[in-house]
Amino acid sequence: xxxxxxxxxxxxxxxxxxxxxxxxxxxxxxxxxxxxxxxxxxxxxxxxxxxxxxxxxxxxxxxxxxxxxxxxxxxxxxxxxxxxxxxxxxxxxxxxxxxxxxxxxxxxxxxxxxxxxxxxxxxxxxxxxxxxxxxxxxxxxxxxxxxxxxxxxxxxxxxxxxxxxxxxxxxxxxxxxxxxxxxxxxxxxxxxxxxxxxxxxxxxxxxxxxxxxxxxxxxxxxxxxxxxxxxxxxxxxxxxxxxxxxxxxxxxxxxxxxxxxxxxxxxxxxxxxxxxxxxxxxxxxxxxxxxxxxxxxxxxxxxxxxxxxxxxxxxxxxxxxxxxxxxxxxxxxxxxxxxxxxxxxxxxxxxxxxxxxxxxxxxxxxxxxxxxxxxxxxxxxxxxxxxxxxxxxxxxxxxxxxxxxxxxxxxxxxxxxxxxxxxxxxxxxxxxxxxxxxxxxxxxxxxxxxxxxxxxxxxxxxxxxxxxxxxxxxxxxxxxxxxxxxxxxxxxxxxxxxxxxxxxxxxxxxxxxxxxxxxxxxxxxxxxxxxx
Ligand code: AHR
Numbered sequence: 001x002x003x004x005x006x007x008x009x010x011x012x013x014x015x016x017x018x019x020x021x022x023x024x025x026x027x028x029x030x031x032x033x034x035x036x037x038x039x040x041x042x043x044x045x046x047x048x049x050x051x052x053x054x055x056x057x058x059x060x061x062x063x064x065x066x067x068x069x070x071x072x073x074x075x076x077x078x079x080x081x082x083x084x085x086x087x088x089x090x091x092x093x094x095x096x097x098x099x100x101x102x103x104x105x106x107x108x109x110x111x112x113x114x115x116x117x118x119x120x121x122x123x124x125x126x127x128x129x130x131x132x133x134x135x136x137x138x139x140x141x142x143x144x145x146x147x148x149x150x151x152x153x154x155x156x157x158x159x160x161x162x163x164x165x166x167x168x169x170x171x172x173x174x175x176x177x178x179x180x181x182x183x184x185x186x187x188x189x190x191x192x193x194x195x196x197x198x199x200x201x202x203x204x205x206x207x208x209x210x211x212x213x214x215x216x217x218x219x220x221x222x223x224x225x226x227x228x229x230x231x232x233x234x235x236x237x238x239x240x241x242x243x244x245x246x247x248x249x250x251x252x253x254x255x256x257x258x259x260x261x262x263x264x265x266x267x268x269x270x271x272x273x274x275x276x277x278x279x280x281x282x283x284x285x286x287x288x289x290x291x292x293x294x295x296x297x298x299x300x301x302x303x304x305x306x307x308x309x310x311x312x313x314x315x316x317x318x319x320x321x322x323x324x325x326x327x328x329x330x331x332x333x334x335x336x337x338x339x340x341x342x343x344x345x346x347x348x349x350x351x352x353x354x355x356x357x358x359x360x361x362x363x364x365x366x367x368x369x370x371x372x373x374x375x376x377x378x379x380x381x382x383x384x385x386x387x388x389x390x391x392x393x394x395x396x397x398x399x400x401x402x403x404x405x406x407x408x409x410x411x412x413x414x415x416x417x418x419x420x421x422x423x424x425x426x427x428x429x430x431x432x433x434x435x436x437x438x439x440x441x442x443x444x445x446x447x448x449x450x451x452x453x454x455x456x457x458x459x460x461x462x463x464x465x466x467x468x469x470x471x472x473x474x475x476x477x478x479x480x481x482x483x484x485x486x487x488x489x490x491x492x493x494x495x496x497x498x499x500x501x502x503x504x505x506x507x508x509x510x511x512x513x514x515x516x517x518x519x520x521x522x523x524x525x526x527x528x529x530x531x532x
Contacts, residue, residue, distance in 0.1 A: 027414065027415050027438065027458065027461050027462075027463045027464070028414075028463070028464050028465070028466075029412070029413060029414030029415070029438075029439055029463050029464070029465040029466070030411070030412075030413040030414075030465065030466045030468060031410055031411070031412050031413075031439070031441055031443075031452065031454075031465055031466070031467050031468065032410060032411040032413075032468045032470060033408060033410050033443050033450060033452070033467065033468065033469050033470065034408065034409075034410075034469075034470035034471065035406075035408060035445045035450070035470075035471070035472070035531070036470075036471070037408055037409040037410075038406050038407070038408060038409070038445075039359075039360065039361070039362050039363050039406075039407040039408065039409050040362040040363030040364075040406070040407055041362060041405070041406055041407070042359060042362050042403060042404055042405060042406070042407050042444055043315075043362070043365075043366040043367065044089040044404065045089050045090045045145075045317075045366060045367040045368070046089075046318075046355075046358045046359075046362075046365060046366070046367060046368040047086070047087060047088065047089045047368070047396070047399060047400035048088065048089055048090035048091060048092065048144075048147070048319070048367055048368055048369035048370070049083075049086065049088045049090075049091050049092070049144070049369055049370050049371075049372070049373045050091065050092040050093075050096070050319070050320060050369045050370065050371045050372045050373060051091055051092070051093045051094070051135070051372060051373050051374075052093075052094060052095040052096035052097075052098050052099075052371075052372055052376065053094050053095060053096075053098045053102070053119065053124075053126060053130075054095070054096060054097075054098055054121070054122045054124075054338060054339060054372070054376050055122065055124075055335070055336060055337060055338035055339050055340065055375060055376045056336060056337065056340070056374070056375040056376065056382070057372050057373065057374050057375055057376040057378065058094075058130050059127070059129075059130065059336075060336070060375065060382065061076070061079065061373070061374035061375045061376070061378075061380075061382060062075065062076060062079055062080075062083075062138055062373065062374055063075060063076070063129075063130045063134065063138075064076045064382075065129065067384065069385075069386070073134070073137065074129075074130075074134075075138060075141065076382065076387075078382075078386065078387050079374055079380060079382060079387060080138075080141060080142065082380045082387060082389060082393075083142050083373060083374070083380060084142060084143065085393075085397055086379065086393070086396055086397055086400055087143075087397070087400040087401050088142060088143075088144040088373070088400070089144060089145060089400070090144060090145040090146075090147050090192065090367065090369070091139055091142070091144045091145070091146060091147060091369070091373065092147045092148075092149060092194070092319055092320075092369045093135050093139075093146060093147065093148060093149070094107075094131075094135070094148075094149070095121070095149060095197055096121070096149075096197055096320075096371075096372075097121035097122070097197065097198065097203065097204060097205070098119065098121045098122065099149045099150070099151050099153075099196070099197050100121065100151055100152070100153030100154065100155075100196065100197060100199075100204050100205040100206050101119075101120055101121065101151070101153060101154045101205045101206070102151050102155075103151065103154075103155065103159065104131070104132055104151075104159070104163045104166075105159075105162075106126075106128045106131070107128045107130065107131020107132055107134075108131050108132055108133060108166070108178070108179075108182055109182055111129050114127070114128035114129065114131070115128060116128065120205060121205065122333070122334060122335070122338050123334035123335055123338075124334075124335060124336060124338075132163075132166065132167070133179075133182060133183075133184060136167075136184075136188050136190075145191070145192065146188070146190050146192075147190075147192035147193070147194070147234075147319075147369075148163070148167070148190055148192070148193050148194070149193070149194040149196065149197055150163060150193060150194070150195060150196065150220065150224075151196070151206075152195055152196025152197075152199055152206065152208075152213070152216055152217060152220065152236070153196065153199070153204060153205040153206025153207070154205055154206045155206075157216065157219050157220040157223050158223070160195075160220045160223065160224055161220075161223035161224055161226075161227055162175050163175075164190075164193070164223075164224045164227045164228050164231065165227050165228075166178060166179050167179070167187065167188040167189075167190040167228075168187050168188065168189055168190060168227065168228040168231070169187060169227065169228070170186075170187050190231070191230065191231055191232055192231070192232050192234065192367075193224060193231050193232070193233055193234065194233070194234035194235075194236065194266055194317075194319065195217040195220055195221060195233060195234065195235055195236060195262070196213070196217065196236045197236055198236060198239040198240070198268060199213045199236045200213070200236070200238050200239065200240050200245070200247070200250045201239055201240050202240075210249070210250045210253035210254055210257075211253065211257070213236065213254060214253060214254050214257030214258055215257075217235060217236070217254070217258060217261075217262075218257065218258060218261055221233050221258075221261045221262065232263040232264070233261065233262045233263055233264070234262065234263065234264040234265070234266050234317050234319065234367075235254050235255075235258050235261075235262040235264070235265050235266065236254075236266055237250070237251050237254065237265040237266050237267045237295065237316075238250040238251050238267070239267070239268035239269075239320070241269075241291075241428045242427045242428055243427070243428075243429065248294060248295075248298065251265065251295055251298050252298050255298050255299060255302045255314065256302055259302040259303070259305070259306040259308075259314065260306055260307050260308060262314060263311070263312075263314065263315065264314060264315050264316065264317040264366065264367060265295065265299070265314055265315075265316055265317070266317045266318075266319045266320075267291065267292075267295060267316060267317070267318050267319075268318070268319070268320035268321070268371075269287075269288050269291065269318065269320070269321050269424075270320070270321070270322055270323065270324040270325070270371075270377075270424075270425045271284035271287070271323055271324075271325075271350060271424040271425055272323055272324060272325020272326070272328075272424060272425040273323075273325065273346065274325050274423055274425070275422070275423065277422065278346060278459055278488060279417060279419060279436075279457070279459075280419045280420065280422040280433075281346060281350060282346060282349055282350055282353065282455070282457045283419050283433045283436040283457070284350060284353070284424050284430070285350060285353030285354045285356065285357045285440065286353075286357070286433050286436060287424060287430045287431075287433070288318070288321070288354060288357050289357045289360065289361065290431070292316060292318075292357070292361045292364065292365060293361075295316055296316070296361070296364045299313060299314050299316075299364070300313075302314070315364055315365070315366035315367070316361075316364050316365045316366070316367075317365075317366065317367035317368065317369070318354075318358065318365060318367070318368040318369070319367060319368065319369040320369060320371040321354055321368060321369070321370060321371065322351075322370055322371045322372075322377050322392075323341065323343065323347045323350055323351070323377070323392070324339065324341060324371075324377045324425060325341075325425045326341050326342070327339045327340050327341050327377070328425065338376065339372075339376040339377050340375060340376065340381075341377045341378075342381075342390070342491060342493075343390040343391045343392045343491060343492075344391055344485075344488065344489050344490055344491040344499070345391055345483075345484070345485040345487065345488050345489070345490045345491070345499050345522060346488040346489070346522070347391055347392055348391040348392050348394060348395055348483055348499060348524065349395075349455050349457065349488075349522065349523075349524055351370075351392045351395045351396060352395035352399075352440075352453065352455045352483070352524040353440050353455050353457075354368075355395060355396070355399045355403075355442075355453070356440050356441065356442040356453055356455065359403060359407045359442035359444060359453070360407065360409075360442055362406075362407035363407075370392075370396060378390065379392050379393035379396060380393065383494065386494060388492050388493060388494050388495075388496075388497070389492060389497070389500070390491070390492055391483075391485070391490075391491055391492055391499040394483045394499065394500055394501045394524075395483055395524050397501065398453075398481055398483070398501060398524075398526050399453070399526075402451055402526060402528060403442075403444050403451050403453065403526075404444065404446050405444045405445050405446025405447065405449075405451075406444060406445045406446070407442065407443075407444050408443040408444060408445055408450075410441055410442075410443045412437055412439055412441045414437050414438050414439045414463060414465070415437075415438050415458075415463075416435040416436055416437050416438065417436050417438065418432065418433065418434050418435065418436065419432060419433040419434075419436060420432060436457070437457075438456060438457050438458045438461075438463060439454055439455070439456060439457070439463055439465065439519065440454070440455040440457060441453065441454050441455075445531075448530055448531065448532070449528060449529065449530055449531070450474075450528075450529060450530075450531050451526065451527070451528050452467065452526070452527045452528075453524070453525075453526050454519055454524070454525045454526075454527070455523070455524050456519040456520065456521060456522065456523050456524075456525070457522075458521055458522070459488060459521055459522050460521050461521055462518045462519060462520050462521055463518065463519045464516060464517075464518045464519075465516065465517055465518070465519060466514055466515075466516050467514065467515050467516070467517060467527070468513065468514050469513045469514070469531060470513075472513070472531050472532055473511045473512060473513055473531065473532050474509045474511070474512055474513070474514075474515055474529055474530070474531055475509065475511050475529075475530045475531065475532045476509060476529065476530045477506035477507060477508055477509055477529070478506060478507035478509055478515065478517075478527045478528060478529035479503070479506060479527070479528045479529070480503065480504040480505070480506065480507055480517075480525065480526075480527055481501050481502070481503055481504070481525065481526045481528075482501070482502050482504050482520070482523055482524070482525050482526075483499065483500070483501050483502075483523065483524040483525075484499070484502070484520060484522065484523040484524070485498050485499035485522075486498065488522050507527065507529070509529060511532075515529075
């Protein structure tokens with residue numbers, strides 16, 4: 001039974017005795033907002049994304065040579081428009097598992113002379129017709145900052161240095177001149193670089209143990225920074241949370257070894273609903289939050305002894321996160337149609353939950369990248385004749401375009417539920433989640449405006465909620481945006497949009513310190529209003 005149900009029943013019988021009507025099935029809650037209770041500044045780079053040479057993310061996704069929907073450079077214009085709507089601040093490239101056997105020089109120069117290679121991570125033929133220069137051009141057109149990942153698997157530290165030289169050195173040395181010769185006179189100024197991908201994973205080509213990884217990453221970082229001193233470096237934190245792994249041992253070791261060197265530690269998380277348990281599934285963002293807190297503790301411990309000059313502490317980059325469990329068997333993880341997930345409303349609620357979790361940890365989470373941008377576990381899905389926006393597109397779009405400023409620590413008082421210990425995606429089991437609030441909330445304050453993001457996890461009941469301002473008054477109407485659908489399993493498809501953002505009638509506010517709103521079942525709502 002819900003924790004508050006008993007007292008709710010008492011209220012109900014008292015109300016019936018007094019002849020009052022209480023809508024059956026409703027719940028009540030309070031959210032208290034205090035603009036002095038600051039968590040940290042929301043970094044725009046939490047609205048990042050990821051493009052990997054995998055399935056149809058690049059070929060047939062952003063780049064589709066010969067398609068009627070592409071321009072003369074092969075860029076799909078319908079995809080470009082949809083991606084622009086996501087206001088993607090930073091985009092990681094070119095992998096993922098792909099990068100651990102990628103040699104960047106294969107992807108530059110005249111296209112017809114680039115070598116086709118066996119792509120071993122996802123079993124494809126890699127033509128290399130899309131590479132560094134094409135990605136930088138795409139990123140410019142989208143208005144997103146490129147974030148490159150170097151090959152720490154089969155690659156060398158010298159190769160990493162040469163890539164930085166190609167991208168960031170104006171003129172003189174061989175690779176800078178090669179970029180110019182390839183038609184790009186100005187350096188690209190790529191600021192963000194990650195030192196490999198998921199190097200703790202046994203599946204990674206060139207997988208290393210923590211000590212060996214730290215040594216290689218430190219030396220690569222040295223050469224890369226000598227080449228371009230202002231770059232920011234991201235260490236590959238643990239992605240392996242399977243039962244026999246020891247993810248925090250890895251994280252502790254690399255943080256210790258690289259504490260003076262790197263700017264971020266990367267973490268990855270994919271969740272799913274393999275046993276079709278809605279309440280377990282929608283509480284998975286709390287698992288991400290739990291992992292964030294643990295790694296934050298490890299960072300804090302190392303920062304006490306670190307020698308970082310006046311650089312800020314190491315931050316967390318959740319540089320891969322999403323829902324991925326349906327397209328996760330031998331057949332759906334290989335070839336040109338790999339990892340094509342078709343999302344529904346419950347998935348969109350989980351994404352809103354992840355984004356809320358990033359906001360609630362804005363002091364330490366300074367980058368996050370949805371994996372991935374197009375077709376491959378992605379918000380945008382194409383075929384030869386068009387595209388559609390998946391359900392998960394909408395919460396990401398709302399956050400990326402509205403939630404900026406200072407994250408606030410809000411009090412949420414609502415009914416809760418407990419989950420069992422359960423599996424997220426494949427192979428990883430969670431600890432039991434206790435007291436999961438039906439309302440998942442974040443609040444941000446930006447230039448006199450408060451933005452409140454609320455997932456009502458309750459599948460069946462609306463939750464009538466008092467939004468209480470601790471000091472000052474809400475003024476003017478609140479804009480209300482909602483992502484919802486007829487059913488938690490509703491999804492979108494070509495020519496069919498069932499789940500999307502709907503702007504609801506404004507919430508009328510008469511200068512007051514309290515407004516009441518009823519959050520519908522299985523919904524994500526964003527409220528935006530002025531305060532004085
Ligand atoms: O995003 C799909 C894959 O998931 C990435 O290539 C890898 O880094 C992770 O395991």
